[in-house]
Amino acid sequence: MNTTTILDLIAAREAAASAALDDLREQQAKLAAEVAGIECELADLATTRQTLTKILENEVTASEPAIISEPYQQILAVFTPDRSALRAKDVCLALGIGTEPKDTEGIRAKLKRLVNRHILTETQPGLFTLTPERA
Numbered sequence: 670m671n672t673t674t675i676l677d678l679i680a681a682r683e684a685a686a687s688a689a690l691d692d693l694r695e696q697q698a699k700l701a702a703e704v705a706g707i708e709c710e711l712a713d714l715a716t717t718r719q720t721l722t723k724i725l726e727n728e729v730t731a732s733e734p735a736i737i738s739e740p741y742q743q744i745l746a747v748f749t750p751d752r753s754a755l756r757a758k759d760v761c762l763a764l765g766i767g768t769e770p771k772d773t774e775g776i777r778a779k780l781k782r783l784v785n786r787h788i789l790t791e792t793q794p795g796l797f798t799l800t801p802e803r804a
Contacts, residue, residue, distance in 0.1 A: 744779055748789065754796035 747755065747763040757777035761768045764776075780797045783789040790800045 741779060741783065744776070744783070745788070748797070748799045750799060752798075754792050754798045756795050756797070760797075 743764055744760060747760050755763075757773045757780060758768050760776050760780065761772050766772050766776075777795075780789060781791075784791050784797065787800055789797045791797055
């Protein structure tokens with residue numbers, strides 16, 4: 670083997686190593702960008718979790734839990750101190766929405782949530798009224 674052949678082999682090996690290094694650096698840059706994106710998403714999720722936790726803590730510990738959502742406000746407007754107990758279907762009719770099972774079950778779920786928050790009372794299964802302190 671002569672010197673020229675050896676130098677050619679070294680040059681070929683050097684070119685292959687250089688190309689492999691370039692490929693790895695490109696992959697490294699892509700991975701670094703993906704890592705940065707995921708880190709950003711994790712930071713956003715942590716901030717969201719902290720914010721929601723604070724909001725929920727404030728709402729749960731407040732003496733008068735806030736009912737902010739418009740659908741819940743509309744439901745509560747149906748209940749008056751002098752009104753007898755209502756079923757989910759009665760609330761649907763008062764709100765002017767359908768009385769199909771999908772409608773009544775959605776309202777019933779909201780009524781149950783209001784019971785859990787001690788805003789409504791379920792006097793009998795399926796019959797809802799304002800809690801005595803709200804009446």
